[in-house]
Amino acid sequence: MIEIKEVLQIVFTLIIGTLGLAAFGIIFGLIYKGIDRKLSAHMQGRIGPPIRQPFRDVVKLFTKENIVPENAIPWVFNLAPLVGLAASISILLYLPIGGFDPLAAGKGDLILILYLLIIPSLALVIGGFASGSPYATVGAQREMATMIAYEFPLAIIIIAMAWLIGTNPQVNATPFSITALTQYPVWSLVGIPGMIGLIILLFVLVVVTPAELSKIPFDAPEAETEIAGGLLTEYSGRNLGMFYLTDAVKTVVMASLIVALFFPYNLSPILGFTGIPAYITDVIFFLIKIFLVILFSVSLIRVAVARLKIDQIVYTYWVWFTLIALIGLILVMWDLQAVTSGWYNPVLGLV
Numbered sequence: 001m002i003e004i005k006e007v008l009q010i011v012f013t014l015i016i017g018t019l020g021l022a023a024f025g026i027i028f029g030l031i032y033k034g035i036d037r038k039l040s041a042h043m044q045g046r047i048g049p050p051i052r053q054p055f056r057d058v059v060k061l062f063t064k065e066n067i068v069p070e071n072a073i074p075w076v077f078n079l080a081p082l083v084g085l086a087a088s089i090s091i092l093l094y095l096p097i098g099g100f101d102p103l104a105a106g107k108g109d110l111i112l113i114l115y116l117l118i119i120p121s122l123a124l125v126i127g128g129f130a131s132g133s134p135y136a137t138v139g140a141q142r143e144m145a146t147m148i149a150y151e152f153p154l155a156i157i158i159i160a161m162a163w164l165i166g167t168n169p170q171v172n173a174t175p176f177s178i179t180a181l182t183q184y185p186v187w188s189l190v191g192i193p194g195m196i197g198l199i200i201l202l203f204v205l206v207v208v209t210p211a212e213l214s215k216i217p218f219d220a221p222e223a224e225t226e227i228a229g230g231l232l233t234e235y236s237g238r239n240l241g242m243f244y245l246t247d248a249v250k251t252v253v254m255a256s257l258i259v260a261l262f263f264p265y266n267l268s269p270i271l272g273f274t275g276i277p278a279y280i281t282d283v284i285f286f287l288i289k290i291f292l293v294i295l296f297s298v299s300l301i302r303v304a305v306a307r308l309k310i311d312q313i314v315y316t317y318w319v320w321f322t323l324i325a326l327i328g329l330i331l332v333m334w335d336l337q338a339v340t341s342g343w344y345n346p347v348l349g350l351v
Helices: 004-042 053-063 074-092 109-116 120-131 136-165 176-183 193-213 236-263 275-304 310-341
Strands: none
Touching: 004 053, 004 109, 004 275, 053 236, 074 109, 074 120, 074 236, 109 120, 109 136, 109 176, 120 136, 120 236, 136 176, 136 193, 136 310, 176 236, 193 236, 193 275, 193 310, 236 275, 275 310
16 A cells, blocks of 8 residues: 555656646746847847747747648647657756756666657657648758757767766766766866866857757758748647747757756855755756856857858768867766876876
């Protein structure tokens, strides 16, 4: 009887936690989209829409008629947005949010997150192909090429983090556990060469983020001025609204992932807070960190760089950023090898 109660309690916690994380991702994703649009407009000398505009857009989309093209595969066309939104929310279950441990922490979180990040993009691709539109077909092809391009440097970053946690003598934790990365911040585990390597990996992840979110300069799959919206050309009503929410939640997901990997610090221990004030302080600090990540990885890049052609996107990620990520990985591995062999100390330097 006790076991049944424990199982029911776990299920209830997961359900409530999932609903809470979904609300968090959607609300703050839309807020950050509004802030991003406002800041980008000011950077370009425009007034821009109000910060609450994304909320208005979503409400309007969900009240509009949902049109399915004549040549589409209806059930695939309607299912793709729901799958993309569900996958984006699922990733939040495995990320530490606001100083709290992940709701569904496990031993292979980083690998699972890497796979889950692919699903929203695949939902866009499948929905584009299922719409029967030539513009959406071109956009789906571009999205697949972009996915293949940026997944390689992203995988190198994940491998570097797992290597750092799994082989470091100061850490006793599962290599691919994101909880271990929050307990043992990576900057405290390396010396100067490893720190340079981590800075390089952080730079690559920041540049991968706009491609994951299909933002300028890596928005060739949508490219309104070229293929009329590409993947989303035939979408309208609630289906387009769900893709809009997917983008908002995925923005929070990518920013939270960068924070979890590189900036998992909390402010309450420094200020000496405990209890409810500590939770509030850590959540606010977490939201500020997410805002700064979005500012540097989305807003500034989107304003400063023009859209790249699809062949330029693939070449940039496959060649330049893959090589840069490999250099960062090599520096981290070399630093760990030096520490393990005993002739280098992260604090004292050469010994």
